[in-house]
Amino acid sequence: MQGKKQYNEQLFKSFQLSDRVPEDNFYRRLKELLDLRWLYTTTKKYYGTEGQQSIDPVVFFKLILIGYLENLGSDRRIINTVSMRLDMLFFIGYDIDEALPWHSTLSRTRQLYGESVFKDLFRQVLKQCIDKGMVAGRRQAMDSVAVKANASMSRLAEKAVLDDGDDYTDELNDTDDGDKQNKTVSSARKRSVDLHHGWKAKAYKDMPKGSKEQQAASKFVSNHTHYSTTDADARISVKPGKPRQLNYHAQVSVDTAHHVITQIQADHANKKDSQCLSSLLKNTIDNLQQHDLEIDEVLADAGYSSGTALQALEDNNIEGYIPNFGQYKPSRDGFTYDKENDRYTCSRGVHLPFKKLTTTSLGYQMKVYRSSSKDCGHCPLRSKCIGKSDFKKIDDSVDKPLYDRMHARLQTNKAKRMKKIRSATVEPVLGTLVNFLNMRRVNTRGIRQANKCMLMAAIAYNIKKLMRFTTRKVQIDTKALQINLQNTFLFVLSFVSMYRDTYHLHLVKKQNQV
Incomplete structure (x- = not known):
């Protein structure tokens, strides 16, 4: 006979979450493993003595932790998910008829607590991993x-440029001291100013979001020319094969x-x-x-x-x-380094002594070794070694001994x-x-709030590792016990078989004697 279930909603007469959540449930085991009562003392300084009661600090961190364990991207989704899961309600200590905190409470509480609270929680979980x-x-x-970052490229704003930017560029260009470094600086400064005043950089925010025009213009947008009005700590970055966007680094x-x-x-x-x-x-x-x-x-x-x-x-x-960075060279072909005199010597015996220290556009300090134009003027290897230059120059990092080791x-x-x-x-x-x-x-x-998010993600990761490590250890011990029992049973069985064979031989001998 076909059955048909009729559902009639009614009040529960007797119901306990602890009876409905299995013993091996993840959140039930996590509740037994994670003791967060120390949070009451740590977070007490963030509250006054009057007014309405806030969300329980332990409940707050458990809700946030659920968001990372379940890969939930918003506080609203956390509350909606927990409201439909009996094991999560049991984990945070709420009954099925209790109203959960409003989702905006999570955001406000996250901003209220300092980074130190999140770091303490990270260290507590790390301690448990170390103890295991x-x-x-x-x-x-x-x-x-x-x-x-929680910011959009379409909300970028142009940085203010100094009014004397062009005058400063012209001043550097007009220098007559012949210093190549000044020329390099002025050229870089001029490119920066030209880029900053370029129409592509200025019109970027006015272009349709996601359009081909905006994607092309994004190549001319950088941290030197623009900043985020939404999140001032976010920075523009890009990786090969990916679009430019506002990011943090973890x-x-x-x-x-x-x-x-x-x-x-x-x-x-x-x-x-x-x-x-x-x-x-x-x-x-x-x-x-x-x-x-x-x-x-x-x-x-x-x-x-x-x-x-x-x-x-x-x-x-x-x-x-x-691995050393790409510009590092362990040796120079055709040249040997004399550490005692701090100089290079070519295969023809010409010395390249240390001349000066310079700083590259990337901020690296370099030692410059340079020969005399008299020594290289009539060298037969000149065209291959220095080309049209009058002297040979070698640049080495001041930290080359570290790179060599x-x-x-x-x-x-x-x-x-x-x-x-x-x-x-x-x-x-x-x-x-x-x-x-x-x-x-x-x-x-x-960046401080972003650091809290990254700490919670790492806490969730370590907790999962800790839970799996505990489970694996129990499973290994159980398996070892099963193997020992099997070996014991086989030993007893073999002993009984041997005794039976001996007794059978004894009976045969006794019958032959009779």
Whole structure:
């Protein structure tokens, strides 16, 4: 007989969430694992003694955490999702008939709390990972990823240009001292001013959003000429194959033992990775030193290569594996370097002594070695060596000894292994954060608020690792117990079989005697 279900809504006479949420449910296990009662003391300073009661700090952080665990992109979606999930209601401590906080309360509370509260929560979860034996601390892999800011390119505004910009350019162009560096500076300044006054840069905001005209003009928009009126901390950045957009950079340090995030921080998107390494390294060291863990090795890509970054590693007695930047040359063909006299010597014995220090347009300090025009005037190799110039010039970075030591280290077999370990460690972590833990875009404004979002994404990631690590350990122990029971059963079975065979032989012998 066909059944037909009739639904009649009625009041519950007896209902408990704890009876409806299974014991192995993720949020039920997380509720037992995560103790956030310390938040009451930490956040007390942000509240007064009068007025209406705010959202419970523990409830707030649990709701925000759900947003990252479930990859929910807005506070409104968090509240809507939690209202329909019994396990999430049980996790935050709400009953099915209780009204959840209004979604705007989450945004206001996030702005109310300082970064220190979010950092304390990150360190608490990291401590649990360390206590479980998931963090070795010895080797850290570092990398960065672009995170889209909560701002649109169509809301860019033009920066104010100094009225004497053109006069300053003309003044530099009219210099008669023959200094090539001044000419370079004036040329760069003139290009910047011309670009700033260009019609494409000025008309960008008035073009139809997303049009081909605007896409073409976006190539002429930069952080030098424009800024975001929506988020002043966001910076224009671009990667090959992707459009220009307003971004932040998330700098991440990952332990290679079990891929636990040991530090994450927001930085401006127009900064180079090499400029961020010192700060990232210092914060990672601070997080691990609280648990008596020391860093011995750091793995990173070539974007982190600079004299300042390599010096920071040596100052902390850390062995780095970072490919040198593209302009580095370990040696010069046809020239040998004399360290004692600080000069180069060509194959014909002509010396190129150190002349002066210069600074490139990218901010690198270079040592200039130059020969005399008298020595090179009648050289038979002149056309091949210096062409139409009167002398030979070699530029080396002032930090070349640091690059040389790194170059020597990178030639070892261990360096090849470290390269594979780095790509297999930090890159999957960044992909998980961006694609599955709501770090593709921040829904806040300002670099401090963006840092809170990145910290919460890293907390969600470490919690998932912690939960899986605990489950895996229990499963391994259970499997080992099953194997032991099977082995014991087989041993008992073999013993019984052997006893049976012996008893059978005894009976046969007794019958033969009779």
